Amino acid sequence: MANNKSSWFSKVIEGPPIEVFALNKAYAEDTFPNKVSLGVGAYRTDEGKPWVLPVVRETEKILAENESLNKEYLPVLGLESFTKAATKMLLGEESPAIIEDRAFGVQSLSGTGALRVGSEFLAKVVGLKVFYYSKPTWENHRLIFLNAGFEEAREYRYWDPKNRNLDINGFLEDLRNAPENAVIILHPCAHNPTGCDPTPDQWKQIAEVIRERRLFPFFDSAYQGFASGDLVKDAWAVRYFVEQGFEIFCSQSFAKNFGLYNERAGNLTIVMNDVMEIPKVKSQITLVVRGMYSNPPNHGSSIVSYVLSNPKLFEQWQGHIRTMSSRIIEMRKQLRQHLEDIGTPGDWSHITSQIGMFSYTGLNECQSEHMIKQHHVYMLKSGRISMCGLTPSNVEYVAQAIKETVTNLPNKL
Template identity: 60%
Template sequence: MSRFADVQTAPPIEVFALTRGFNADQHPKKVNLGVGAYRSEEGKPWVLPVVRKLEVMLAADETLNHEYLPVLGLDALSKAAVHLLLGTDCPAVIENRAIGVQALSGTGALYIGALFLRKILGYDTYYYSQPTWGNHKLIFDTAGFKQGRAYRYWDPKTKNIDFDGMCEDLRQAPENSVVILHACAHNPTGCDPTDEQWKQLCEIIREKKLFPFFDSAYQGFASGDPDKDAKAVRHFAKEGLELFCSQSFSKNFGLYNERVGNLTVVMSDPELAAAVQTQLTLVVRATYSNPPAHGARVVAATLTNKDLFAEWQDCIKVMSARIIQMREALRDRLVKLGTPGTWDHITRQIGMFSFTGLTPQQCEYLISEHHIYMLRSGRANMAGLSSANLDHVAAAIHDAVTKFPA
């Protein structure tokens, strides 16, 4: 008998299974609202012009080679990423209390951060929003955390944040619990706390001696303004809290397959940085040894050059503005059709995803009858909408909601 005879088949990862179904579908009006990637008005992947320009420049630079990067990555990237996240006027930056470690996109930053917290600091409990990005639990469980607990976040009745429930759950969390917080454009709901609510959360986390671990996957991509999208993290840092923040440059640079990320570490004492870096070096060495260079060079060059940075800002404004436009257009069409329910939450939410409020049955009907692919949770990628498919999508949602009332 084979040693592998008792291996059980793992459940499929929904978003990738959804994409396979979409790719196999031959219907001319099929729409993919599942994949977590930006799409142009033509429904195509978009390579940012500033990225194209830099790739040509890098290809022509004969001083570059394919030698290994240091274990902690390209220093220019990490420094630029920390400054982008925290701002150059942040006390932690000025006082050298903030360091960065290049990682394999946001997922890799979350994982090496989780491994450090579990193995070096001995933390064993983490909290995640209900709902949250589907990979958070898998990452922290795989890193060895013993307990994962949900804090209330989405209220299906108001289609907004259950802030009182969130605060109550965090007040009950044991000391040294790691709290995963979405820095902006919460995935999957698109609902973020207000500035005042972030301040309250900061005080609860300080009072209860919890450890904040921000996940920043959409800085600049959410609103078009990198400073605005970093306000929550910056507030915590300026208030003196120690924290981790995973940064992804997949969405805001369109570098999905280059796996460019950074783990920002904010400490209370700059003298601790060297020891923390040595331990993170061992964590990285044991997982992927060192990170890839190409995408890191693209991001580092963009963030450290005034003219290229301005071009990048124009690009993220284009992407964020198109998504906002699609939100408004979908809401308007649903209202015009008289679709049962209220739909203003679509435009209140921010970022790539909308938590539509559609039920699993309605979502399955959209796939089977209308060839519109979205997660069973009702999460829809607003970048998958275009002027060519908006009427089809709105009519299909109207049909699903009418046939199968929630």
């Protein structure tokens, strides 16, 4: 093959760019002095800079000085002190699943890896074929589950674009029409991309339908503590399902709440009803992981494990997540205030009623592209913005850009 002009790869077609990374690249290449990046889902300070949590820096120094630590392989299912601490953080120490030893964790390559390991197990070992994701959802959900072996992807209604809030009636109706044994991907808090979450009463209705229809709940928890600053509040939906006797999977990411974006520290929490079935499940997940990446990395999980098991550092970390969530909440208030003060057409109350890293602004694709081309405000074409990209120095500029955009390109909605 090397001596002629033919190629093994001549039939490969170029894949579409990943929007958020393409957006980030375009932003980096833009020379406009007042450009604003609202695409990437990563925390930024008031100065618009990345933040390594002080508790992470401190823990890294402690671990670096520990001569007993080495670089040997971790077990296939991960660092046990990490998976136990992560599972307990999600479910709570008083969870019936914890007390009865019906819950365990599998270390993964962040939340994405937990979703992939869990979905491959459900598809190839349990034999489930259909999964549902919210409309809209994080764009990677569909790709992960289909690549893992699921045969059919379906959507359930979630966002009501007219009223800019949750379409709970459409949500429940689509679940009622779902076939038995379908997997339902659920965001327990800070829904990505809308920032719009069900209330506790609505979660109870969702749980009731899932039980009636014999559906399997797969939670994707990327923002526990990061959303509200309260670990318990952000885990309410997951804990409610477990208290109601559901078997669940829940992917956990420590990218946002620990700022460990590139360390890929994640956990798949699994709650089962029959303790006797746990060894069989663990053995099959071991084979899934072995054939995928063999075993997980140590650095990020060691940091999380150390902090969660040290009362002083744990308290320090909780202060950090309150700092991050409070800054995002404050930027929501400021953006809405500026939009209203300058008379921007429309109702902008949804900016402050939403929660978490992202806001679904209500801008359509044409308006979002105009924001980039005309104002150098980089955002996804869906109208989603990362609230972390807003700072005291750019929020007024962004509000002015939104006003100009919706005034000159009015949304039919």
